[in-house]
Amino acid sequence: MLVNQGTQAEAEMSSATSPSKKQNRTNSSNVRPLVNDTASGSHYSPPWITPYIIGVGGTSGSGKTSVAAKIVSSINTPWTVLISLDNFYKPLSAEDHSKAFRNEYDFDEPKALDMDLAYECLLALKEGKKVTMPVYSFVHHNRVPDKNICIYGASVVVFEGIYALYEERMSSLMDLKIYVDADLDICLARRLSRDIISRGRDLESCITQWERFVKPNAEKFVKPTMKNADVIFPSISDNSIATKMLIGHIKSKLQQKSQDHIEYLVELGHKSLPLDNLETIHQLEQTNQVASLKTMVLDRSLDRDGFVFYFDRIATILVSKALDWIPASKCSRPVITSYGHELENAIDVNFDKVTAINIVRSGDCFMTSLRKAIPNISIGKLLIQSDSQTGEPQLHCELLPNNIDSGFEQVLLMDAQIISGAAIIMAIQVLIDHGVELSKIKVIVYLATETGIRRIINAFQNRIVIYAGEIVSEKAMADGKCNWARVRFIDSRYFGCD
């Protein structure tokens, strides 16, 4: 994938388009589709909600795997994920297990697959949730213990398998259904060369398996799924024209999706309501100290020593402000002062229940101030960058505390600057997808534009609390007096590299 091409997703969004991308990432955890319902309170739908799902079916040996691989490589973005239905083979009983090793188990009929689980996974993907899938081993004829594929944030899913188009409930989730068609004698020839050469099987057992299981099932169950397809794809030696047409179609669909996303984000900023009266928006009071710190941060002649020092100062004030109304409870035990007096109204505040999620790298400017406020604060990270051509924000990487859904009362989302608001909106959605309640999220930003703040308010129905050092009004931006709020400069100066 491209590195360093995108800028942090905050440049103003242009209206040009390019294919939408979203990324899959993998790590192991328990087998279950996870995360509770995300819909509540969020109007925003990132590219991984309603990803574009492509189903690729066809008989064994028809060449569907290579068609699927071709699609994935032509789309050529890390936000595309290829899922094989093979991962959903049911774990075998001891009896079936020995049958399998004698090549007497029928892997080619639909009931060999756990279609319920496959459906659940596909549905969860369609809803943009984080999904964990099993991994199946053909060597052991069983699910690989402690190994899973974990997918989150994919905007294109290619779902491939002989029975990909078998069930109505699954194909109804697909945006494009492709059946790869080949004559059965070609399929047999391909299977033979694959099984004998690549998998070291002997000719006789291959033929037996073909005649006993593969061919009858293909005729009985697989072929009829052709009628569920949108496209029947010829599996012949030169299908380059068909491939080209198919890819062209998919790309234009993805482009549309990307454009809709950008337009939606732009649209979010347009609805107007006065920010001053909103209880969710907190701006630092412009005291003399705050105003002079701002002056220094904006002064280009201030050296980097000074910049880091004074940014840390204003950031500490802001973080401390945001922690003012941290949940507290009455102390359950009496608190006795050193001269033996009992304290009235003793309050317990659990600072361990606060975590900060930094948007890389701009949010990292708050690291020092966060650790001054809470020395051992839990830290998570999100890397969101905008596409270099379209400005569409893209989620590249998320490193969140494992217990983010339940372990914290406050989740502080840190960003030094908000310009378009696109990155922060996406970041909030990522937290929601990971089970964080909206009421626990606080955005902490030093410098924000009114448009960016409006987009957050509108995307989440004014349910996100925002602490800002300063919000630059739309009028001031329009007058051209505050161009410094249009560019990301804080993290560049803080870390000393652009």
Place this chain on the structure above:
Amino acid sequence: MASLEPFKNVHLLNQSNQLLGLYTIIRDKNTKRPDFIFYADRIIRLLVEEGLNHLPVMPTTVETHTMQKFEGVSFLGKICGVSIIRAGESMEQGLRDCCRSVRIGKILIQRDEETALPKLFYEKLPQDIADRYVFLLDPMLATGGSAIMATEVLIKRGVKPERISFLNLICCEEGIEAYRARFPDIRIITGAIDKGLDENKYLVPGLGDFGDRYYCI
């Protein structure tokens, strides 16, 4: 401190009682996060100080307040830090504490679970990094996969290998060998060399996932 034989260019901190005590605390799984952070920070500080000891200096004469001339030295050249996100970022503060407002670049590498190979996600480095001495920050050197990839990024940007110091808290022979095979001229500064790797490629005895212990658990 002498280079550690048989590992050329590997500088192991003096295994003093103090240092061994600090390591015992951070390796103990019962150590809670506040203590883990505090004692890891102490070790990091020692590593940074050791790294600075290896930077070249040039003779400088200063005048003291008694108007006498003093023949001293000053650092030659500029430095910067490059941390590997996320665990390496834990070492930034230690570097900042020694070198005020030092420039810090960042590199994000994640293991692709399908291929088990490290993959570069993000890099942001000082523009003039080719002219600088670079402290590469990553607390654990196990197989060396991500450190090697990060170092390749640095070399591609024109940093001279002999100007790179790779600072880590714990490494092992496999990691050192893999890294040195690619970059024989890069200095490795470490506080502990562990026995090796287990079947999951984790350091033995190691201390668990440094990033999780420092930032999350």
